[in-house]
Amino acid sequence: MSRPPWHSLDAEAALGMLSVDPTRGLSARDATERLAASGPNELTRAKRASPLALFLGQFTNTLSIILIVAIILSALVGEVADSAVIGIIVIFCALLGFIQEYRAEKALETLGEMLSPSVTVLRDDREQEVATRDLVPGDILLLEAGDRVPADSRVLEAHALRCDEAALTGESAPVGKNPAPLPEATRTADRRNMVLAGTSVTYGRARALVVETGMGTAFGAIAREVSAAPTEKTPLEKRTQEIGTWLGVIALTICALVAGVSIVREALHGSLDLKFIITVAMFAISLAVAAVPEALPAIVTGALAIGMRQMARRNALVRRMPAVETLGCTTVICSDKTGTLTRGEMTVRRLHTPDGPVELTGAGYAPEGEIRGAEGSEALRLLLLGGLLCNDADLEECEGQWGITGDPTEAALVVAAVKAGLPKARTRMDHPRVEEFPFSSERKRMTTLHDLPDGGRAAFMKGAPEVVLARCTHVPRGGRNELLTEELRASFIKAGEDMALSALRVLGLAYRETSDNKACSVDDIEQDMVFLGLAGMMDPPRPEAIEAVAVCRRVGIRPVMITGDHRLTAVAVAREVGIFNEGDRVLDGDELERINAEELAAVVEDISVYARVAPLDKLKIVKAWKAKGQVVAMTGDGVNDAPALKHADIGVAMGVSGTEVAKEAADMVLADDNFASIVTAIELGRWIYDNIKKYLTYLLRCNITEVAVIGGAVLVLGPDHLPLLPAAILYINLATDGLPALALGVAPPDPDLMSRPPRDPQESVFSWDVKAFVVLALCIEIPFFLFLFFHDLRDITHARTEMFFLFAIVELVIALNFRSMRHSFFAAPPHRWLLLAIGWEIAIMVALIQIPAVRGAFGITLPTLADLGLILVFSAVVFLSMEGIKVFIRRKMAPPPA
Structure with missing residues (x-):
């Protein structure tokens, strides 16, 4: 209706x-x-997911489904240990993801608490x-x-x-x-x-x-708009799904190829029977399972959990784990102004007295700063006194934090007076208020009458400059009141206009002394007043926001301001924080309402500031940026931000000043309302994605080498000539791949992490640098492995020994060099956890091969010095080839010359 x-x-x-x-x-x-x-x-509160639904939701991604299938297949072919280990990894990942998301849900209060109880x-x-x-x-x-x-x-x-x-x-x-x-x-x-x-x-x-x-x-x-917004997959969720799809295709291809070729070859020899078919099928399934990096979900979940903990320590709460990574590929940040880029606290920045202009330093409600200009001016003293007395706001300190009661504009005048050295309580006590004529939208002014310490009375007025000036006839100069000439009046009007163009909210102040203690009408008091000057104030930018915007500009992230404030105010703040540059366009709500979505998408990249916008305007802007293929982050604190927060790729709400609606719609809540925390989150997101990518590349290179060598040997010689027995394959997959891979997942960030432009949100996780490392394995490792195995077939046990140690040592060397995928081993040396993981694996391997039963299960013997020498030489070749490919990657990814 x-x-x-x-x-x-x-x-x-x-x-x-x-x-x-x-x-x-x-x-x-x-x-x-x-x-x-x-x-x-x-x-109407959105129905929250039950704890059971949150837990079961952890198993719905493609990779988890593939691993569950791998668990079943491993059990069917008798690999119970493999099946159990994969199952433990899957459940661990699900539990970790569930705990993090459940805690985030519980940490946010209910939506309805924004309304008063009575x-x-x-x-x-x-x-x-x-x-x-x-x-x-x-x-x-x-x-x-x-x-x-x-x-x-x-x-x-x-x-x-x-x-x-x-x-x-x-x-x-x-x-x-x-x-x-x-x-x-x-x-x-x-x-x-x-x-x-x-x-x-x-x-x-x-x-x-x-x-x-x-x-x-x-x-x-707005709440209804938020609840109707679909929950979109993050880039990481899309990439993980892509990984799962590719791994599924690879696994099925391996099964079909190995089983098909073996069965056809056996049929051509005329010795095909059911037992052989079952044996080949079981081996093909085992090989396919070996191709799947079982620990990938653990690495992804672990890296995201570490990111969440890092953010929590820096006053940020992540509600959805993948959102940590999403900030890493953010290309546009649409930010609210009030309380996000600014302090949310009105501050007097400039005064204009009959004795000249005055600048005030400091920001916010803390009475810290300097008064620069018109030193010793009686007009300045009276202006600050009037601002303190003709005022209903108060300033208080509690546990080192300054806060106000009353109107923020009036509070700014109180702070300015205290900065100038006027004792607030004593001054108000010495000048008790006798009468008040309050502000109204019709009067556009407020006047208060006060007793003076010397026995007289004074009226102080503040209000719209043109209204106050119209009731003034004099100005204070040189200790006496001079006539307010038309020239002086014009100069004050011009000064007020200049302040307004600088996005300052301007008030005029005046006073009048009287010795008459009898009651007076408002018309009697508000005439023939002495004009004290102008006070210009604004909600100042956060200093850390200025720095954060500069970092965003440097790394190629586009900051955009979206605010409900007036155009002049918005542009002035945007210029001060670095969002608005000359040549950028500014759009207000009326202009935005007149253009459709397609027209906005065509010009959205030219617009840095949106002023006087309504909630759906913000949503329209976010959709326009997304239509350009950008990854959009939206920061905000108000109810008006909630729809855009929900529709953005990642919504970041303010925790202190933010409304519950905004927090409910957001993926991340900043507990300290600090815009600079966004830059930290971006760095963390890039770091996490880098580590997931290097882990994936490491594991793909190792697993593809294993599958190619083992599968290739079986395709040529049949399943009786396995280069590695199943127990040895399992050990290499879970041991040499496991701890080093986990260590790569927590590797420190590359030194140039925050000087790179955002990655293309459409970029496949199998990017060209990932493919370069995999191709390197196809060109160097796989031919050498196969050559060594076929060369030593006369002694299959010795051949398997060489294969086992070659796989183990080479994979550890690869891990050692994968601390960075672009920087040299010497520029980005392995970190402590990686060194500990590799040292631990070598120690465990040395201890295990001393046990005859283990050597028997692996089908190997103790290696000779010649074997170890050959392995170390080839490991060095692999190490040097990786250093060479990194040189190529650095050159290709180097920014173009300016």
Whole structure:
């Protein structure tokens, strides 16, 4: 059912549509009936996966399915030990993934906690406290400063009402409200006669008519959009599925080739029987199982778990394990401004007094910084004094952290005064407030009257510069008040315009002394005032965000600002943090609304800043970037960010200032709200993908060599001439492949990790450098292995001994050199864990071959010195060939000359 455009109706019409008397409110009976009809005022919570569903979900990827099949096949052919080990690995990976994701789910609080538990309403002609969930359309809300708005409501009466709507609209400054009707086409962010669920009252009081509750609110519409968004696979999940598909094809091909050739050859000799077919089939299955890197899920899961732990130590919570890696291939970061790139704290940056301009250093609510300019100026002292006294905000320190109560704009003036050395409490005590004429959207100014320590009185005014200037006739100069000439007035107007162009929010301040202690009207006081100057303030950028943006630029990641703030403010902040450069385009919400998705996709790469956008605008931007084939990360903290967070390849929500809706939609939550943590996550993601890739390349090279040599020998000579017996194959797969591979999974990052551009999100995990290392094995290792085996066939036991030790030592040498796939062994030497893993494997192998039963199971003898010499020489050849291929890779991947 279509909803009335409540903002375009006058108050009487809205009350009439909901059949409610504004002086009495609803009756208890009416409220009960409406609650039954409309339902409780709460959001429909997304159904969370049960612990069992989370656990079973760990087995749904292609690679896990292949390994489960391998478990069954290994058991069928009698390889019980192999089957058991693979099963343990699969269950371990599933448990690790389950534990990490379950913890992340439990760490986030429920969505509905953003709404207040109770609220004051007018019912049965009296004020009552009712539970938020029991609100119904037609209730009359009584709102005061500090209240959380529990439902979308039409303002009926407003007394200096201002609301913080940053969480919903992205507007950083509190928004003034009044009951006047608006055009029907007015955007949500500009509906000044509506107070919206999930926002809060920062100043004043109001009476408002509840018009929408629960999922019918703007808050609920965004939550519904979030829940409807599909969960897309991350690049790593896509690559892992690709690996599983290829390994499945390889395994089936090996089975068919080895079994087919052997059976055909035996049939041509006329000696084919059922026993031979079963023997060949069992061997082919064993060989296919050997081709599958059983430990791959453990390495992938382990690397991601390590990444999650690293992020947790750096104040980030990853909800879905693969999201850690996704940041590593991010090409675009769409970031909210307020509280993400900025501190979320208004700060006075510039003052303009009759004695000249003044700069203030420092940022946020900590009263730390300097006042530069107009030293010793009486006008400056009076301006700061007026900002402190004509003010309802307060500044407090708690456990080393500075915080405010009241309006952030007023708090910025308090901080500026304290920075200048005015003692807040003592100054207010020495200048007690006698009377107040509050700010309203009609007056656009606030005036307070104070007793002075010398017995006189003074009125201080602050408000819109043009309004304050219109009531001033003098300026303080040289210790006396001079006439405010038209030339001076024009200079102040010009200074205010310059501040506004720099995205500063500008206030004018004035005062007037009087010795009359009798009550005065507002008209008597607010005239013939002395203009003290202008205060320009803004929500300053985070210093670490500036550095983080610079790193993004350096590594080829495109940062984009998406905000609900005004165009000038957005561009100024974007320019200061480094997102906006000359020549970049800026688009506002109205312009964005007029172009379709295809038109936006055509120009999206030219746009750095989006201002005054609505929630679906953000979603439209993210989709446009994704249509260009980019991997998009979206950072945000407000309800307005949730749909884009959900649709982005990875959503990153702020943990402190972020709403629960944003956290629910995100893949990652930053506990410290630090934008710089994104850069750390990008580095971790790249590091994890690099390690998974080097492990995969190492294992593919080793396994392909094993399968090619063993399968090749059987194809030529038949299953009676195995180069390695099954026990020896199992040992090499699980021992020499296992620990070194795990060590590669935790290798330190390459030294140039954060100077590379993002990898192509469409790039196959079997990239050309991976293929280069595999081809190297086909050209060097496989021919030598086969030659050595066929050359020594007269003594099959000695041939198998050479094969066993050659496989073991060469694979350890390959692991030693795979600390980096592009940097030399000497530039990126093996790390401690890799050295320990290789040392352990050599020690275990030396100990095991001393046991005759083990040598018998492996079908080998003790190697001679000549055997060891041959193995070491060939290992050196393999080592040098890898160093050579790295030189080629470095040259091919080197950035083009500037």
